[in-house]
Amino acid sequence: MLRIRNPWGNEAEWKGPFSDGSAEWQFIPDEEKELIGVDFGQDGEFWMTYKDFMKPKWSVTTLHGAWIPGQSAGGCRNFIGSFASNPQFRITIVDPDENDDEDLCAVIISVMQKGRRAMRDEGLDVLTIGFALYYLKDPSAHEVSTRFRLPVGTYVIVPSTFKPDEEAEFLVRVLTEKPSDAQEM
Numbered sequence: 035m036l037r038i039r040n041p042w043g044n045e046a047e048w049k050g051p052f053s054d055g056s057a058e059w060q061f062i063p064d065e066e067k068e069l070i071g072v073d074f075g076q077d078g079e080f081w082m083t084y085k086d087f088m089k090p091k092w093s094v095t096t097l098h099g100a101w102i103p104g105q106s107a108g109g110c111r112n113f114i115g116s117f118a119s120n121p122q123f124r125i126t127i128v129d130p131d132e133n134d135d136e137d138l139c140a141v142i143i144s145v146m147q148k149g150r151r152a153m154r155d156e157g158l159d160v161l162t163i164g165f166a167l168y169y170l171k172d173p174s175a176h177e178v179s180t181r182f183r184l185p186v187g188t189y190v191i192v193p194s195t196f197k198p199d200e201e202a203e204f205l206v207r208v209l210t211e212k213p214s215d216a217q218e219m
Contacts, residue, residue, distance in 0.1 A: 036087050037070070040078035047080040049133035054080060097123050098148075111166060143167065 040047065052058045054074040059067065072081065099121040101107035108119035130137035145165050154160075 036082050036084060038080055038082055038087075040080075047076070047078060048082050048086075049135075050082070050086055052081045052083060052086075053133075095125075099123070110164060 035052065038048070047054060050056075054076075059072070062072075073079065099106075101120070106119055106121050108116035111117050125141075127139045127141065129139075131139055134140075143165065145163055147160060147163060
């Protein structure tokens, strides 16, 4: 058995066998529980079998990207005109966590600058970074559309599928309040 403490000390605790108040504890005499200091308070501390501790708990995916000035370095949401040019990554969560009463999924998202500390010798500081997370209601949408407010000018619309080499017919609709000209290039 392992006694584990959540480093944040909050109520986030193991919900499996030997979790606070679980049925397994009824087979352990009160004297033994007292001797080892079992406490069922919502204090971030819990007990777990070694076997459960050794089971894989997380699926880890590492994605690589870059902010490139003029292409994909759009800045934070304060820069509404360029924010959408930042790299974007999709995550699909399929199954809720085991033993989660609300059928939710614990997710940790981390964004880390690569090699920036080594670049300090060249006078480059660590950048202030962040991320935004948005729920995508229909990732396989039949249609995607967005309303823009654009200055007068010529633009290119590039429709695409998610993966290369997928075949499908499509149409592009352009709606404007004043007359406009749209054509295939």
